[in-house]
Amino acid sequence: MAGGRLCLVVDDSVVVRRLARRILEAQGFAVHEAGNGEAALAACRATLPDCVLLDWNMPVMNGLDFLKALRGEFGARPPVVFCTTETEMTFVKQAIAQGAQEFIMKPFDEAILVGKFAQAGLL
Numbered sequence: 001m002a003g004g005r006l007c008l009v010v011d012d013s014v015v016v017r018r019l020a021r022r023i024l025e026a027q028g029f030a031v032h033e034a035g036n037g038e039a040a041l042a043a044c045r046a047t048l049p050d051c052v053l054l055d056w057n058m059p060v061m062n063g064l065d066f067l068k069a070l071r072g073e074f075g076a077r078p079p080v081v082f083c084t085t086e087t088e089m090t091f092v093k094q095a096i097a098q099g100a101q102e103f104i105m106k107p108f109d110e111a112i113l114v115g116k117f118a119q120a121g122l123l
Contacts, residue, residue, distance in 0.1 A: 006030045006047065010040040010066065011055035011083070016106070020053055023110045027123060037066030044070060049078050051122050056084035056091065064094060071099045079120055083108060
């Protein structure tokens with residue numbers, strides 16, 4: 001297992017989760033995964049991660065609803081980086097208003113993900 005910091009990667013795409021895991025583990029994170037917001041909330045209740053990489057559009061519970069629930073239960077922690085195909089500024093504003101630290105557009109690569117995590121103070 002990778003280093004002591006834990007990142008929860010929340011995305012309904014297994015491919016995206018695998019890519020994010022590879023990048024984040026190379027940065028020293030341990031990685032947990034969830035396929036939707038409901039599973040992610042359960043994972044946070046079991047072990048609160050140091051940060052969350054969060055998709056917007058998912059079945060069961062979407063990313064924004066998860067973020068609202070997370071902030072309602074745990075306050076300002078952990079930091080959240082949204083990662084989505086949504087490009088409208090209204091989505092970015094909603095995410096930041098609900099407490100997200102950064103916003104990444106899909107598709108992303110290692111440089112983009114590492115850069116946003118650094119901007120959010122997570123690296």
